[in-house]
Amino acid sequence: MxxxxxxxxxxxxxxxxxxxxxxxxxxxxxxxxxxxxTDHFLYLPLLPQVAVGILEPRRVAVPLRGTLPHVRLVLxxxxxxxxxxxxxxxxxxxxxxxxxxxxxxxxxxxxxxxxKLLPVPGVAEHAHGFRGLPEALYLRDHVTRQIELGAVSEDPRGRTARRTFVVVGAGYTGTEVAAQGKLFTDALVRGRTLGDGAPPRWLLLDTAPRVLPELDERLSRTADRVLRRRGVDVRTETSVEEATSDGVRLTDGEFVETRTLVWCAGVxxxxxxxxxxxxxxxxxxxxxxxxxxxxxxxxxxxxxxxxxxxxxxxxxxxxxxxxxxxxxxxxxxxxxxxxLGIGERRAYRHRELGFTVDLGGVEAVADPLGVHLPGPVAAAVTRGYHLAALPANRVRVAADWLLDAVLPRQAVQLGLVRSGSVPLDTASPESARVVGGPGAAVAPAAVSAEPGA
CATH class of the missing domain: 3.50.50.60 (FAD/NAD(P)-binding domain)
Structure with missing residues (x-):
């Protein structure tokens, strides 16, 4: 048989x-x-670290053939x-x-x-998906390019717009992107002549009354303090009303000139x-x-x-x-x-073991088994959790973390991914063929491209 x-x-x-x-x-x-x-499993929680140059792309791509030797893979x-x-x-x-x-x-x-595509005018036209390695690589190139173009621009408004980055959605993805992104852009401008002297500006928006609204309020308060201390402009009960090629209009009526919009409105x-x-x-x-x-x-x-x-x-x-x-x-x-007659079936039952949110550097928030941890201790727990959860590449990831701690990041544009290859609508057949379609796991974010990028 x-x-x-x-x-x-x-x-x-x-x-x-x-x-x-x-x-x-x-x-x-x-x-x-x-x-x-695709021929890999993507460990999405570490994707923001790929986007800011901490980890190399292959570190978060677990090969299916190498880790599933008795499974037939059909692409x-x-x-x-x-x-x-x-x-x-x-x-x-x-x-x-x-x-x-x-x-x-x-x-x-x-x-x-x-x-999740919300009916916000202009978002579909001026945003791209952030669901996989192509999107992370594009975001890294895009942010680096904005800093470099802003450094040589003679237009004061243009310089400010290129150094302004807007993140919509203060859940896991949005909070980590804003926190990691602020550190990344600060490092990019260190030692550069900024013209008008304005530092990179990051805005984190959410319609909820606090950041990380799905987590314990103590974790939310800790994350909020870290973000604000770092210089992130956190605005709760605020979102985007309209997106254009020149910027975004907020629900409070303010128009923010920017070339970058990160859309983390969910999945x-x-x-x-x-x-x-x-x-x-x-x-x-x-x-x-x-x-x-x-x-x-x-x-x-x-x-x-x-x-x-x-x-x-x-x-x-x-x-x-x-x-x-x-x-x-x-x-x-x-x-x-x-x-199939092998073993006994079980009902799915699971209690939350806690959450971890990596805020970059030595900052994180975590509550393993309900114990609230801030700062470096939380950062150690967070990275320890990711190393334990990774099915492969643990030594390579740990090595990249060590190198990032002792060496400056190499901020260069690789130009491997063009704007049209990272569409926001990841549910369309065209985007599925480019990005990875239904096999990809969740990373609810999007980043806008400047015209002609």
């Missing part, structure tokens, strides 16, 4: 963990195929209308436009999420799950506590694309975070194996 075929769609936090744990559980008793647009993305639960097939489009069909006995949907589930024809909860595929799609015993879903009941908070669903996606991947693997 042929071995059962397990197909995993997406290699973000949930999909990668599912493939890794499942391959250990079945030990060759099932054929596991992973469908993903491609599932087509929006390509999942047929009745025929147990998934049609996909390859990286060079070719197409194919995969047959499965068990299907795990871990397609993640895409940028939404990948629209791929809408085409399956199963019940949804705010765009997420409804599943039971065992991560199985009701009425489809051979289909499982986990991560940002799945609405998983929160057994710790009856009546609620688990939030769309990497922490939940990573742990749901392990439970999905166990339950897929159980459906």
């Amino acid at each position: 042929s071995r059962p075929r397990v197909l995993i769609v997406g290699a973000g936090f949930a999909g990668y963990r599912t493939a890794r744990v499942l391959s250990r559980l079945v030990r060759g008793r099932a054929d596991i195929t992973l469908l993903n647009p 491609g993305e599932a087509r929006p209308d390509g999942i047929d639960p009745d025929a147990r097939t998934v049609r996909y489009t390859g990286p060079e436009g070719d197409s194919g069909t995969l047959v499965y006995d068990r299907l795990v949907l871990a397609v993640g999420s895409v940028n 939404r589930p990948d629209p791929l799950v809408e085409g399956i024809g199963q019940p949804l909860e705010r765009g997420r595929l409804l599943v039971d506590p065992y991560l199985r799609v009701p009425g489809r015993p051979d289909v499982f879903a986990c991560g940002d694309a799945a609405a998983v009941p929160d057994l710790e908070k009856p009546g609620h669903y688990t939030p769309m975070t990497a922490q939940h996606a990573w742990r749901q991947g392990r439970i999905a693997a166990r339950n897929v194996a159980a459906s």
Whole structure:
């Protein structure tokens, strides 16, 4: 008899963990195929450090073939209308436009999420997605270019605009981008002639009454103090009303001249799950506590694309975070194996172990197991957590951190990624072929490009 075929769609936090744990559980008793647009798992929490030159890009790219030796990798993305639960097939489009069909006995949907596009005039035209390595590299080049062009500009207003960086959304991504970005631009202008003497200016905006509104208020206050002490202009209960090529108009009526807008307004589930024809909860595929799609015993879903009941908070669903996606991947693997007669199934249940936010330098905020930690201690805990969570490249990441601590960063434009290669709408078929589509995990941010960049 042929071995059962397990197909995993997406290699973000949930999909990668599912493939890794499942391959250990079945030990060759099932054929596991992973469908993903890229050949790596992207460790997104460290992506802001790539954007400011602390880490080299390959440090956060975990190779799938090297870390999943018993999993067959197929490069491609599932087509929006390509999942047929009745025929147990998934049609996909390859990286060079070719197409194919995969047959499965068990299907795990871990397609993640895409940028949440809000109806703000001008954002779609003047912003680009920040969801992967191309976006991080583009942002690093873009910020470096603005500092260099501002240093030689004879127009005082132009100099100020190029040194002004606006971040919308003070959640995890926005807070880290603003905190790391301020340190980065301060280092870029150190020793330069600034003309009018104005230092780089970073604005962090959010409609919430405080930064990091999803975290404990003590962590929020600590992060706010660090940002303000560093020189970041934190404005709560404020957002962008309109974006133009010359700047942004805020909801309080002020117009801020800038060439850079970082959009961290959140994410939404990948629209791929809408085409399956199963019940949804705010765009997420409804599943039971065992991560199985009701009425489809051979289909499982986990991560940002799945609405998983929160057994710790009856009546609620688990939030769309990497922490939940990573742990749901392990439970999905166990339950897929159980459906094949290997082990017993388990319901997903998880209590928060705490959060960490890296603010750059020796500053961070963390509350492991509910213990509030600020400053250097939190920074050590944060980096220790990331090293433990990384599936690979730990020594290389630690080496880059050490080098960054003792050597100045090399601020040069590489020019590897052009503006058109990093669109804001990561849900469109065109952008998916460029950026990485549904296999990519979440990094909810966008950065604007100057005209002609």
